[in-house]
Structure formats: C-alpha cells, structure tokens
Amino acid sequence: MITLYHSPRSRSTRIVALLKDLDALDHVAIEVVTSPRMDGSGGRDPRNPHPDGKVPVLDHDGVLVWESSAIVGQLAELFPDAGLGVSVGDPQRGAYLSWLAWYAGVVEPVLTLQALGIDHPGLAKTFRTADDLKARLAAALADRPYLLGERYTAADLLLHSPYAWFGKPGVPAIDAWVDRCMDRPGARYAAEFDARHGA
Numbered sequence: 001m002i003t004l005y006h007s008p009r010s011r012s013t014r015i016v017a018l019l020k021d022l023d024a025l026d027h028v029a030i031e032v033v034t035s036p037r038m039d040g041s042g043g044r045d046p047r048n049p050h051p052d053g054k055v056p057v058l059d060h061d062g063v064l065v066w067e068s069s070a071i072v073g074q075l076a077e078l079f080p081d082a083g084l085g086v087s088v089g090d091p092q093r094g095a096y097l098s099w100l101a102w103y104a105g106v107v108e109p110v111l112t113l114q115a116l117g118i119d120h121p122g123l124a125k126t127f128r129t130a131d132d133l134k135a136r137l138a139a140a141l142a143d144r145p146y147l148l149g150e151r152y153t154a155a156d157l158l159l160h161s162p163y164a165w166f167g168k169p170g171v172p173a174i175d176a177w178v179d180r181c182m183d184r185p186g187a188r189y190a191a192e193f194d195a196r197h198g199a
C-alpha cells in the first residue's frame with residue numbers, strides 16, 4: 001500500500017499533481033494532514049509519519065520516502081506507463097537524475113534564502129545565486145520546450161514548481177516553460193483538490 005501525506009497548498013501539492021499525471025490516483029491513498037506554516041498557523045499532525053512532521057512524505061508498504069526529489073523519482077518509476085520517468089539505460093537518465101538532485105541540493109535552499117531576504121557571499125560561493133539558477137534554466141530551455149527536450153518529465157514538474165508558487169521570473173524561456181507545466185491535468189487537479197480540502 002502507498003500513502004501520500006499531504007497538506008493543501010504546500011510542497012506536497014505538486015505530488016498530488018504528479019499522481020494525477022501518472023494516472024496513479026487509484027493506487028495511492030492521499031491522507032490530508034496539517035503541517036506548521038510559516039505564518040504560524042497549522043501545526044504538526046500526529047498522523048503524519050515524517051520524522052520532522054513535514055510534507056510531503058510517502059509511506060510505501062511501511063517504508064518512508066521523504067524529500068520531494070526522492071518521492072518524485074520513486075513515483076515516476078512505480079508508474080512507468082505515463083512516461084514521466086527516465087528509466088535505467090536511457091541516455092537521458094543521468095540528466096534527469098541531475099535535475100532532481102539539483103532541485104533538492106541547490107534550487108530549494110537558494111530560493112528559500114532569497115524569499116527570506118538572507119544573503120551572504122559564502123552562500124553564493126556554495127550554492128550560486130537565484131540569478132544563476134535562472135540563467136541555468138534559461139540556457140537549458142533556450143532551444144527546447146522541456147528540460148530533457150520535447151518530452152515532459154517529472155523533472156519539469158518538480159523544477160517549475162517554485163515558480164508556479166512564487167511567480168514567474170520574467171525570463172521568456174522560463175516563463176513559457178512554467179506556463180506549459182502549469183497547463184496540465186495534474187496541476188489543475190491538484191488545485192481543485194486543495195480547494196476541496198480547505199485551502
């Protein structure tokens with residue numbers, strides 16, 4: 001059995017979108033839980049098995065999968081028919097894994113620090129800056145609609161999500177990509193799901 005623990009309008013919303021795009025909603029239960037919000041509302045939910053009380057987390061037959069990058073990779077592999085993952089042996093597998101890892105290791109810290117107004121030369125030396133992220137994405141998308149080319153993958157779903165949340169960056173290639181990624185059944189389903197569940 002697979003269960004996704006989800007709080008409406010949070011980082012787990014993109015996993016609800018992924019489940020729809022993977023046609024996996026009949027195979028994964030969605031448990032709606034509370035989580036502490038930046039504005040002080042919400043709170044840790046005793047039903048949520050994430051060791052830090054965060055969402056998303058997946059319980060797959062008693063094994064926890066946490067961190068959106070890992071959850072996205074795991075679900076795309078479990079439901080391969082949708083073609084959103086990149087399987088072992090595919091020449092683009094390495095690039096796909098790199099985008100997923102780059103999200104967790106670089107994109108999330110850089111954009112979170114920017115949103116909090118925190119700056120330090122050491123941070124730019126370690127992670128690079130939000131402008132560097134944009135330049136990297138713009139270069140990747142300059143001649144292609146999606147990160148891996150013509151095909152939309154789970155990497156696009158994950159990597160575009162901060163801009164869907166915080167707003168498009170005003171770079172034509174990235175803005176058009178964010179629009180393409182938001183114009184999908186999964187994104188629409190997740191928005192409706194969250195509206196139904198009180199967000």
Ligand SMILES: N[C@@H](CCC(=O)N[C@@H](CS)C(=O)NCC(=O)O)C(=O)O
Nearest residue numbers: 010011035036053054055056067068
């Ligand atoms: N890097 C994690 C971040 C998870 C995360 O921080 N989730 C937020 C919701 S947007 C949360 O649960 N916050 C509650 C808390 O930190 O206690 C991921 O991408 O899955």
